[in-house]
Amino acid sequence: MIAAEVDEPADSERQTQLLRGALDMCLLALLAKESAHGYELVRRIEAAGFTGVGYGTIYPLMTRMRRLGLVANETQPSPAGPDRKVYALTAAGHARLRSWRQQWATFVGIVDATLTDAVGDNPRS
Numbered sequence: 001m002i003a004a005e006v007d008e009p010a011d012s013e014r015q016t017q018l019l020r021g022a023l024d025m026c027l028l029a030l031l032a033k034e035s036a037h038g039y040e041l042v043r044r045i046e047a048a049g050f051t052g053v054g055y056g057t058i059y060p061l062m063t064r065m066r067r068l069g070l071v072a073n074e075t076q077p078s079p080a081g082p083d084r085k086v087y088a089l090t091a092a093g094h095a096r097l098r099s100w101r102q103q104w105a106t107f108v109g110i111v112d113a114t115l116t117d118a119v120g121d122n123p124r125s
Contacts, residue, residue, distance in 0.1 A: 019050065024061055025104065026050070028089060028097040031071060035088035038062065062087055070096055 023045075030036065030044045038058055045053045065071045070093035073085040089097070 019053070022104075023050075023053065023057070024065060025097070025100045027058070027061060027065070028070065028093055028100070031087055031089045032094065032097055035086050037076075037084045037086050039084075041087070065093070069093075 026045065026048065027041060030041060030048075036044065038055060041058050041062070042053065042055060045058070062071060062073070066073060066087075069090055071087045072090050073087045075083045076086050078084045
């Protein structure tokens with residue numbers, strides 16, 4: 001029981017680190033399918049299975065990606081309430097996503113091969 005309690009914070013930290021490395025790529029992939037406003041992006045990220053990603057994470061990332069020219073935003077009227085920013089991928093965003101997808105596939109292949117080869121090699125695994 002104590003070992004599980006000790007591992008939980010480490011697992012949570014590992015999950016946070018993995019998410020940091022992949023969230024911008026996932027946001028670009030979601031926007032490649034369809035433009036969206038911040039609330040919709042948070043909803044889509046949650047629907048994809050990522051938990052604990054809120055506006056405080058999404059909006060700074062979108063601002064950074066806008067400054068990098070990967071996304072553009074336009075203000076559109078909202079059916080209820082104030083106007084909202086809708087984000088869309090730019091041509092540079094599409095190109096970056098293609099590049100990141102290739103990098104990701106290579107990375108996942110290396111990690112999978114390493115983990116598969118390591119199984120059974122260590123009596124503690």
